[in-house]
Amino acid sequence: xxxxxTPAVTSLxxxxxxxxxxxxxxxxxxxxxxxxxxxxxGEGVEVTVLRRAPLxxxxxxxxxxxxxxxxxxxxxxxxxxxxxxxxxx
Amino acid sequence: MxxxxxxxxxxxxxxxxxxxxNAVTGGxxxxxxxxxxxxxxxxxxxxxxxxxxxELVDLPGVYSIEGEADPESDEGHARQFLDxxxxxxxxxxxxxxxxxxxxxxxxxxxxxxxxxxxxxxxxATQHDALVKQGxxxxxxxxxxxxxxxxLATSARAPGIKExxxxxxxxxxxxxxxxxxxxxxVRKLARQVLLPKENAAQSFARVRRRTERLDAxxxxxxxxxxxxxxxxxxxxxxxxxxAEPVTALxxxxxxxxxxxxxxxxxxxxxxSLLVDGVLGGAGTVLAFLPQIVILxxxxxxxxxxxxxxxxxxxxxxxxxxxxxxxxxxxPLLTAHACAxxxxxxxxxxxxxxxxxxxxxxxxxxxxxxxxxxxGLLITTFFSxxxxxxxxxxxxxxxxxxxxAGLVASLVLGQTVxxxxxxxxxxxxxxPYRRPHARVVARxxxxxxxxxxxxxxxxxxxxxxxxxxxxxxxxPGDSHSAPPGASPRVVAMHGSLAASAGRLLEPLSKPAxxxxxxxxxxxxxxxxxxxxxxxxxxxxxxxxxxxxxAPLSARLREAKTATGAPAYGPATALAxxxxxxxxxxxxxxxxxxxxxxxxxxxPLFVLxxxxxxxxxxxxxxxxxxxxxxx
Ligand SMILES: Nc1nc2c(ncn2[C@@H]2O[C@H](COP(=O)(O)OP(=O)(O)O)[C@@H](O)[C@H]2O)c(=O)[nH]1
Ligand SMILES: [Mg+2]
Numbered sequence: 001x002x003x004x005x006t007p008a009v010t011s012l013x014x015x016x017x018x019x020x021x022x023x024x025x026x027x028x029x030x031x032x033x034x035x036x037x038x039x040x041x042g043e044g045v046e047v048t049v050l051r052r053a054p055l056x057x058x059x060x061x062x063x064x065x066x067x068x069x070x071x072x073x074x075x076x077x078x079x080x081x082x083x084x085x086x087x088x089x
Numbered sequence: 090m091x092x093x094x095x096x097x098x099x100x101x102x103x104x105x106x107x108x109x110x111n112a113v114t115g116g117x118x119x120x121x122x123x124x125x126x127x128x129x130x131x132x133x134x135x136x137x138x139x140x141x142x143x144e145l146v147d148l149p150g151v152y153s154i155e156g157e158a159d160p161e162s163d164e165g166h167a168r169q170f171l172d173x174x175x176x177x178x179x180x181x182x183x184x185x186x187x188x189x190x191x192x193x194x195x196x197x198x199x200x201x202x203x204x205x206x207x208x209x210x211x212x213a214t215q216h217d218a219l220v221k222q223g224x225x226x227x228x229x230x231x232x233x234x235x236x237x238x239x240l241a242t243s244a245r246a247p248g249i250k251e252x253x254x255x256x257x258x259x260x261x262x263x264x265x266x267x268x269x270x271x272x273x274v275r276k277l278a279r280q281v282l283l284p285k286e287n288a289a290q291s292f293a294r295v296r297r298r299t300e301r302l303d304a305x306x307x308x309x310x311x312x313x314x315x316x317x318x319x320x321x322x323x324x325x326x327x328x329x330x331a332e333p334v335t336a337l338x339x340x341x342x343x344x345x346x347x348x349x350x351x352x353x354x355x356x357x358x359x360s361l362l363v364d365g366v367l368g369g370a371g372t373v374l375a376f377l378p379q380i381v382i383l384x385x386x387x388x389x390x391x392x393x394x395x396x397x398x399x400x401x402x403x404x405x406x407x408x409x410x411x412x413x414x415x416x417x418x419p420l421l422t423a424h425a426c427a428x429x430x431x432x433x434x435x436x437x438x439x440x441x442x443x444x445x446x447x448x449x450x451x452x453x454x455x456x457x458x459x460x461x462x463g464l465l466i467t468t469f470f471s472x473x474x475x476x477x478x479x480x481x482x483x484x485x486x487x488x489x490x491x492a493g494l495v496a497s498l499v500l501g502q503t504v505x506x507x508x509x510x511x512x513x514x515x516x517x518x519p520y521r522r523p524h525a526r527v528v529a530r531x532x533x534x535x536x537x538x539x540x541x542x543x544x545x546x547x548x549x550x551x552x553x554x555x556x557x558x559x560x561x562x563p564g565d566s567h568s569a570p571p572g573a574s575p576r577v578v579a580m581h582g583s584l585a586a587s588a589g590r591l592l593e594p595l596s597k598p599a600x601x602x603x604x605x606x607x608x609x610x611x612x613x614x615x616x617x618x619x620x621x622x623x624x625x626x627x628x629x630x631x632x633x634x635x636x637a638p639l640s641a642r643l644r645e646a647k648t649a650t651g652a653p654a655y656g657p658a659t660a661l662a663x664x665x666x667x668x669x670x671x672x673x674x675x676x677x678x679x680x681x682x683x684x685x686x687x688x689x690p691l692f693v694l695x696x697x698x699x700x701x702x703x704x705x706x707x708x709x710x711x712x713x714x715x716x717x
Binding site: 064 | 155157190194198397401402404414511513518519
């Protein structure tokens with residue numbers, strides 16, 4: 001039996017409010033990924049979840065560039081996060 | 090005159106392009122806090138102090154100019170402009186409008202623009218907001234690092250017009266090709282933002298304000314409540330504040346009519362002026378205050394930053410109905426007018442959502458419906474309390490929204506999803522205090538445009554209708570009540586009356602007689618004309634010495650047998666008809682333009698009229714059964 005650990009947060013839709021993590025990958029077509037990077041949700045960006053709309057609604061996030069975005073939950077599922085999730089800066 | 094150069098304002102949505110465009114050209118580009126506010130390309134010419142004539146173009150927002158973009162989207166339209174300018178070898182200068190409070194995000198686009206091989210200048214705007222956050226931009230250092238000219242400015246900086254136009258002319262003359270290499274924009278942004286003494290506190294203060302407001306306005310329970318409350322208050326205000334003013338304009342109309350009849354007697358000229366011009370166009374003009382109030386409210390919602398919050402709140406519900414968060418702005422805009430709303434549907438990236446949105450937009454309660462609603466409520470529910478009437482008016486707005494959601498759900502089954510689903514990502518701008526001057530200017534323009542419309546299209550249509558109702562035709566004039574004046578007898582035999590009577594078998598189950606049918610025919614192309622047509626018909630029926638307002642005349646209208654012609658049941662049925670029917674040629678033309686097909690505008694026409702007729706019949710029959 002291994003040690004019990006909290007499961008690692010691996011994608012943006014799983015990130016709890018007031019916590020932040022680094023984007024490490026975008027699981028989607030290159031075209032969609034390029035568009036997301038241009039908006040400010042690319043690899044290497046730190047995202048903080050501010051709130052989640054109820055019933056699988058939008059995520060309200062802040063990116064390290066300073067902008068705030070509302071992101072589709074389904075899209076967030078395909079935004080990969082690196083380890084080292086932490087309390088909001 | 091051909092300009093020396095064309096300057097394209099390129100930047101992310103909300104960067105401040107339109108504000109800068111207005112400041113430099115003195116123009117009237119629509120400023121907004123939301124992507125998609127600028128969907129059409131606006132251009133204007135300015136002359137630099139050194140003599141060059143510069144053509145400035147305000148483009149829709151773009152995040153990137155490389156990679157693929159949907160050509161139908163607003164971003165696609167901006168890119169097409171840039172590509173065309175390159176292919177046609179236009180003397181192009183790219184002026185990037187960059188929100189200096191989001192420097193890092195904007196610089197990515199700068200790198201792309203530098204690769205275009207045309208002169209580039211960076212206008213780092215909203216510098217006043219940056220200063221409030223406790224920072225300053227080191228424009229010289231940024232210019233050095235980028236190899237293109239940089240100006241730190243703000244749309245309200247004094248002397249901006251001269252400064253920017255001269256700078257643009259200089260950039261054009263120098264024809265400097267920007268360098269290409271890549272730069273670490275995150276590092277660069279940190280280097281050129283100089284914190285002032287208490288930067289940390291200032292920044293925290295500005296951020297805290299937005300966070301506090303969001304905590305309430307985006308709260309899972311409070312947020313939707315506030316949203317619904319705001320919408321209700323807005324619709325109620327349109328009715329309650331504007332009603333007395335409308336009554337006043339109506340009174341002035343009557344006084345003028347009495348004067349004209351006093352001077353001109355009761356000949357046909359007097360009838361043309363009083364029944365046709367005043368009764369037709371004048372009655373519509375009385376609804377000016379509603380239009381202005383609605384415009385001001387929309388502007389406040391937009392300029393304050395609430396629009397994006399509204400989108401966040403309604404996204405889930407709209408998605409359930411087959412629409413999406415991005416449909417919200419077109420849907421809200423359609424409460425003023427469906428035509429710009431259909432254009433603004435370009436901000437919807439998902440093609441299926443976009444089509445469905447366009448198809449249901451005509452169901453939103455546009456301001457052209459207000460005159461009919463106002464007239465029907467004040468006429469047939471005059472003995473009710475102001476609250477009841479206000480609630481009824483608000484109910485009509487929500488009926489339109491509900492109809493749109495239901496229509497979208499039904500369409501979801503028929504209008505097949507084309508291509509893949511495109512998810513939503515939307516910027517949430519900080520809250521801002523709206524500027525009284527900007528709001529006043531927008532309200533003034535909406536008001537003058539309405540007056541111009543009434544003075545041109547509606548006036549002409551009212552006169553044509555008057556003629557069609559006055560010139561004797563092949564119709565049966567025996568339906569005129571006994572002892573009616575020759576003019577009323579002539580109207581009953583007129584062409585318009587015959588057409589109205591032709592439709593009676595179809596319209597009787599909904600409670601509409603030939604006079605209402607004439608109104609419905611008259612308002613086929615533009616629904617404002619309903620009230621105008623009623624004004625003309627009942628103006629003629631009222632005879633010479635009757636100066637009662639239209640509402641009183643409608644209440645007292647009789648059938649051929651002398652029974653009251655209309656009652657609350659008729660009013661409800663007519664309202665239902667107006668909620669649903671797309672009585673607007675301009676809307677159909679816009680649907681045709683945006684869908685590039687004849688099929689969809691015809692579809693809109695067919696489904697809205699069919700639904701309008703069915704629901705009007707059901708409402709009339711039910712209301713009659715309940716004894717209304
Ligand atoms: N404080 C400040 N606000 C600005 C400035 N320029 C634009 N804004 C605001 O930023 C928002 C977006 O402006 P707009 O010109 O519509 O941006 P566009 O989408 O790039 O055309 C509006 O609410 C403006 O009032 C500026 O120089 N200073
Ligand atoms: Mg704009």
